[in-house]
Amino acid sequence: MDATIAVLPGDGIGPEVTREAVKVLDAVAQRFGHTFTFVEGIVGGRAIDETGSPLPEDTLGLALDADAILFGAVGGPKWSDPRAKVRPEQGILGLRKHLGLFANIRPVRVFPGLEDASTLKPDVVRGVDLVVVREATGGLYFGPREEGTERAYDTLLYTRPEVERVVRLAGQMARKRRGYLVSVDKANVLASSRLWRHVAERVAKEEFPDLRFEHVLVDAMAMHLIRRPADFDVIVTGNMFGDILTDEASMLAGSLGMLPSATLGEGTNRHGHPRGLYEPIHGSAPDIAGQGIANPLASILSAALLLRYSLGLDEEADLVERAVEQVIAQGLRTADIAGVGEGTRVVSTEEMGEAVVSVMRDA
Helix, strand or coil, rough: CEEEEEEEEEEEHHHHHHHHHHHHHHHHHHHHHEEEEEECCCCCCHHHHHHHCCCHHHHHHHHHHHEEEEEEECCHHHHHHCCCCCCCCCCHHHHHHHHCEEEEEEEEEECCCCCHCCCHHHHHHHCCEEEEEEECCCHHCCCCCCCCCCEECCCCCHHHHHHHHHHHHHHHHHHCCCCCCCCCCCCCCCCCHHHHHHHHHHHHHHHHHCCEEEEEEEHHHHHHHHHHHHCCCCEEEEEEHHHHHHHHHHHHHHCHHEEEEEEEEEEEEECCEEEEEEEECCCCCCCCCCCCCCCHHHHHHHHHHHHHCCCCCCCHHHHHHHHHHHHHHHHCCCCHHHCCCCCECCCHHHHHHHHHHHHHHCC
């Protein structure tokens, strides 16, 4: 396969972790005979400094022309003035808008050997392997609003097509996994959630009758994720609920440095697969940038998602994920998960990336 991948490292530790993910993708290309062309662009705070825009036209053009986007992280204290009209985060929001990326996918898997990394009991998190599918372009964050010192409001607005497309995507994912789909809402209180529930139920029954499907209220799901997270497979929900639940779920694995994400849209690339944006869920962590201690595994696992969803390379994605599992089993740890498990050894960002590549080459 010949594919073009836009690489947008961003700020802070973004360039460090993205560099290791690119090494892994290079190793995949060599192992399987693919040709991956990497085109790098600036985004976020660095782009503001160099061009005045968090998403320069040249970078947007690279993203629009690519088959997939590998993203690092943006932001930092340098650009954190709340009065600023231009902020680094506008870079990724602009990409989502221009590319029509409506579904944020966050897999949460507790790898064997890292059960003690979570603050929950190992017996609770052991075997957790779930995916949260968050609607990313509608809901409370994008509805009509008014901001003032005496009166303010935000509007939680959803339409039938918005709900249909994200539930359909989640259903397709559940069908390829363990066949269990849960839709999360607040239908006992919110009119928008009653629409969500009605549409989700119809899509599930008409298009995915083979799935086990149920509705769960968001407050109940918040409790279930702490009490019995291993029971769940694919969870689909709206923008605000998804924002909160995915951050909660991320703590099951014990470190943000272990968790990848994909944001997909309706459009396809030249290979007929969804064009997506792939990034670790952690931020730019400017306090540790340049020290070589950041965990690159979330970025490497994001590259695996890129292979699977945007390039249709399931075997290659499986190889990357198995390699990550193996380096963890070997006891290699970056600083964020140091000391978790017996016989562990702390390694640098680069050493962790090289270890994953080495396992892949020997597999």
